[in-house]
Amino acid sequence: MLRLLNRIKATLEYLGGVTETPAVQSFGWLQGPIWWGVWWAALVLLILAFSGQASRFIYIDF
Numbered sequence: 001m002l003r004l005l006n007r008i009k010a011t012l013e014y015l016g017g018v019t020e021t022p023a024v025q026s027f028g029w030l031q032g033p034i035w036w037g038v039w040w041a042a043l044v045l046l047i048l049a050f051s052g053q054a055s056r057f058i059y060i061d062f
């Protein structure tokens with residue numbers, strides 16, 4: 001269980017840009033600039049989807 005958590009942590013650190021070397025060798029295809037662009041575009045779209053202007057949240061002032 002601890003090994004799995006360490007691999008997940010190392011993978012997320014690599015995807016977030018904390019470390020330069022991939023934790024697992026199967027992520028070698030993620031090193032291309034196109035995939036980094038896709039990754040960051042997906043993150044930006046996620047942020048926009050859950051931001052206050054794009055959501056259907058109702059603001060109530062008392």
